[in-house]
Amino acid sequence: MKRNKQINVKRALALAGTFNLLYCCARACLLPFLTLYFRQLGLTPAMTGIVMGTKHLITLVWSPVASLLSKHYNKRRAVINCSLVGSAAVALVLLLIPPTDVHTQTSTCNMSDLSSAPTQSLDGNWVVSGVTALAPQSGASFPAQTPPDTQPPASVVTSRTHHDDDKSHPQHQNADSAAAPVRNKRSNFKSGSGEQRREKATEEEKMEGYFDFLGSLKVMDTQHQLFFLILITVSVWESASAPLEWTADDGLYEYLDYADASDRYTSTGVWGLLGAAFGVGGAGLLVSQLRCLIADQTPRSAVHFYCYAGVAALALPLATHLPLYLNKKRDRANGLLKAMQLVRGSPRALLCAVTTLLVGVAGSAVDNFLLWQMQDHGSSELHMGLSLALALLSQAAFPLLTGRVSKLLSPGRVLVVGAASLGLQCFYYSFLWGPWAVLPAQVLSCFSSGALWWAVKVQCEDVATVGAERSVRRIYSALSLYLGSGLGSFAGGFAVQRFGLMWMFRGAAVGLMLWCVCLPLLQWKAPRQRRINYSRLLAADASEASDSESEQERDWLDKAMEDDRGRKNHGRRINH
Template identity: 65%
Template structure:
């Protein structure tokens, strides 16, 4: 007889919290500083935006698909282990690429701390115009040259009867030659491309592979934890792990910034300061790997086959307030991606070091984690709709503040507003999700908002933000994002006021009410039956006494 394993909910939650803490710590050692490393390599802002936008698009498409495949084939543990190892290994490949401009780029120097408004163009280049890559002239053969010269001869020197035939023949050969040269131009353009664009395509391919390796981990681990707790009838404790990724991220970004700021060129041996973040990412990921081996996994094979993501989309689309929340999530994600991509560029231009960057980002994450302490009072005071507008307005004010930085530590006051920007926004999203959710769709609705904000919105913001920085500069990027969010915050309360509010149905109260009504009806039926029986028995006794009377 097979022995049943004992379920230990406390141990499961402890392992899940430790794993999410360490993995979030590992990601935060590198991801906030990744675009800064791309800038050190010599990539232009629009190139960085395309790379980060592609990263978010891959996450948008691959996360749900990989999680579904891991569940179908019962390979969740293998996916988690493979994702941790392969993502750390692929990330280190980025260190193998040399800078675009070897003559002017100093990889370990205090000059990196000075203002560098934009990366310089590489000196070793053929052409900076992308249109010229497909129009490179190739030498023609002698026959074609002779035919071209023949076609250019005066009419008097050629036979008038053979002239149309020769022109058609020359035209056909010319079209054939142009088609062959077009194919050669496309292949040869990769070789004659300037150094900066070659580096861009190499980094884009590597980051795409990296995201393919890293994207499946979070959803797979999250689904495994929820299914296990649901099997143990402890799904109400699933949300208790939510604050640990924020604490891990704050520890990772602050610790990595402090460590890198303490290193000097003699210790690094000529390596870039920003490259140290890659080694921190790989090292902390290795610490999370043993904990992943002990994560309890449970595959619920009897789970309902209802397509919950489609159901979540239908529920959000059927509520006007939920649609407004979705639009807000999209705008917040686009704005937040620009902050994540280019805030450190703005700080470096104002002489900030990795220490300033790490402390400021860590303060923002800790401030966001502290919002649940204020959530109850703000919700009673403002309501969930106004809390949503408060989150968008706070992020807009943060962006406006970022455009007027003046020193290394000037960013710190704005980071405290993360409590009311990201913290208030995600709390309002949770409330809106609970209002429209039906049993079994709560997590699907929250994931839908996460995908809209963190993946789709971030992709759009990254693509657009890079070109805005190239055309207008960092200051106007943040000012434009601030204007868009503040205008939306003015319109949002008006649109919410016209939208009907949907209240969540408390199914436990309905069941309790049905039970009370059923018990009352049963007691009334029993009372009626007993009274009727007593009346019938009394009438029989009275009749029996009358018959026996002499």
């Protein structure tokens, strides 16, 4: 950017807000329903948790690295464009992976919508127009049946018996005696070329080592083959999409900082929540209006992927005009390291970090398996989309209550209220009884997400030095959204596999409630650091500043004179 170029801050914020809205809308069309699609393909809860946990951990590692590389080589806009196109293309590859014969959930489709009548296949499953119907009981898995070993025809057995009887015939004995010299020559030749055979065997063993992994995939059952294919595809997908958010965020912040408008940087966040609410609600409404099979035996759940790719394509023209600026003097890697030191040096900041980590663990259980619980109680994509949209709108409405909440509760207590609200939500989710039963709990997202992140923001301002607030805030978001969500996905998947959905939600609720009991006691014991209000110091009067400076000079002079008198008196005592 040239120095003489006029900067239009309002236009920059409008472009960034619109891009954030479209990008969050695209992600919300697919990501909340992704685990539901994995369930339809035939993955178990543990496999689903491993896939989602790997996805979060890839984002944790790759996002900062890719952002640093794009800044170092000045390729931020190219990274954003390639990330949009690549993530949309790789997401569509998931539609090419065929399902297994192992199904673990009830279909949300109305089977009367299908034109053809169901027919029963050889393995006992119901097949409708070439698509296997899903099992009627949730949580039960049905292994694919293997066909019995085929027996050879009776004629083949009879011919083999006659052939064995012919061996006792004299002509057969003469033939054997004539073939004996030939076998002896072959054995002598083989014994003479033993070294060549050993070398050839060694080469074959080396080649077998290279194909051990491929061979292991061939001997796996269909469900594990599906699991590894999905894991590889999702890893590539997340590697393509992870750099976008941090890269665009860094470019926008440095652009506004260059224009002395960095205080308006956070105003684009609410557009992301509104876009996500529109995306998840609109996708759920659209898919619920379609038939179970839309075309060419394609399930209607594939519409989520098409919506994701389509909205991402709409965001591509905006990505080419995003306000980006490269500040080579600002080293973000050192900023993150300094932010980690600031958090580690404050006991209250550490308690806030542990809270966000536990909230991320419990929140991942909700994100991954809430739709499974709703599906088991008869909810369709319409109920799921509208309930998730209500939660996002409730979270976006919390800034309207910030003034009243800050007067009633301190930020530390708001942090406790936010974690407790998420625990109440998890406990409520374990008692769902109908399609719309989840709606009352979604209103609590105003406090479980909105209030909690407001308290985290205040904590960041308390512990951070000038210019380090954004880096400290990223430390907290990485702990919750990436590390906590990754660990929670692994633990949640195995908990659902072992104990079921109901007890998984109750376990998450109990864990959060126990921490909410201990957190106020730990906050009371932790030393409180005095907060320095830099804005008040900068807004002070020049007269007040001059008065304070003169007072400081007088205090310094008086102290120096007192020290000098003390030294003189001490010298006199020594002389006496």
